[in-house]
Structure formats: structure tokens, C-alpha cells
Amino acid sequence: MNIQSDLVNGYRYYYWLRYIPVRFSCSEQESAARKLIFDFKDGRAPQAWSYFDRGISYITGGSVSGYVVAFIPASTRDKTYKRFLELSKHFSAEFNIFSSVKIVTRQRDTVPGHTGQKSTDPAADFIIDSGLIKGRNVILIDDVITRGTTFSDTAGKLRSAGGARSVTGLFLGKTFNPDYW
Numbered sequence: 001m002n003i004q005s006d007l008v009n010g011y012r013y014y015y016w017l018r019y020i021p022v023r024f025s026c027s028e029q030e031s032a033a034r035k036l037i038f039d040f041k042d043g044r045a046p047q048a049w050s051y052f053d054r055g056i057s058y059i060t061g062g063s064v065s066g067y068v069v070a071f072i073p074a075s076t077r078d079k080t081y082k083r084f085l086e087l088s089k090h091f092s093a094e095f096n097i098f099s100s101v102k103i104v105t106r107q108r109d110t111v112p113g114h115t116g117q118k119s120t121d122p123a124a125d126f127i128i129d130s131g132l133i134k135g136r137n138v139i140l141i142d143d144v145i146t147r148g149t150t151f152s153d154t155a156g157k158l159r160s161a162g163g164a165r166s167v168t169g170l171f172l173g174k175t176f177n178p179d180y181w
Helices: 028-041 046-060 077-095 149-160
Strands: 004-008 011-019 067-071 104-106 126-128 137-145 166-175
Touching (some): 011 046, 011 137, 011 149, 028 046, 028 077, 028 137, 046 137, 046 166, 067 077, 077 104, 126 149, 137 149, 149 166
Parallel strands (some): 067 137, 137 166
Antiparallel strands (some): 004 011, 104 126
8 A cells, every 4th residue: 555645734644544434334455444543543553553664764755864753642641652652662763763742742631532522623732842843844643634633733833832844744544434435
């Protein structure tokens, strides 16, 4: 599978897999992608790391100088650490790139967005540690991108409040809703 690219509010992002929401039937390949994404969300899919590794290599052109890796926080601190902490350590070791789950954090735990409790500004309670990103190119990682609101709002905060030079998204999958094809 080849990496795919798109834009949301002027921010470029990349993804590998098509994610079909569980309320829809899907092909065997799409079902395997769904399972990999769910396993990754639960911190049980280091096999997903190869997608992120290839994405970082693609985005940086093999030269990570000037780049840092940040993560869009999950709904709770525990879920964020479960999902991203080991992956962050892997990036640091594999690429010699600064990577941290502490670049973007939440002020408080929230209800997961998929429960229907979507915020109009999903990044409103995000805290940016500008000392870790000022003047750097940020690769912002999460499991799935759907509409891109959280990604673009977070990217905007990283640029305006954090002083990031640029922000590029990298996602395991992108939501495809069969109702809109």
C-alpha cells in the first residue's frame, strides 16, 4: 500500500489505510485495517509502527534534522500513554529524532469523541510546550483522521502558540464513510 496525502485548512497530512466505521460492512482487507487500527488504539499493535516509520522517512526525505514528533492526545492521559509512549521511544531510538507525548497534552481527561460528545474546538484544552518545538518542523501523529478538525486545530496551535515552523500530519488511517462515496 502506498502512502496517501491530503490537505485540511492548508495543513498537509499523510495516511496509509482506509478506515471504514464499524457500522458499515467492508471488504476483508478493510476489516484487517480496522482491526490493526483498533489494536493500535489499545497499544497492542507494534506492527503498525512500520507504517509510521515509513511515513517519517517519506516526510523528512531521510533527514530528520529540524524535525520533532508530537502526538494528538487521546481522550485521557492513560490512553495517550498506552497508545503513544512506546512508539515515541521507538522513534527516538530508530531515527534519532526528538519525540514526546508531552509536546501536546490535555488540561483534563475528556469523554472520547466517538461517543457523540464532539467539541466544537477539540483542541481547546490542549497545552503546547513551545520550548520543545519553537522553530522546528513538527510531525503530528494520531491513529485516524476523519474530518481533520482536531488535526488542523492542533496544527494551528502548534504554529501560533508553539512557534512551530511547520506542521505535517501522519495517520495510520483515514475514515471513509460509504454513505458519502
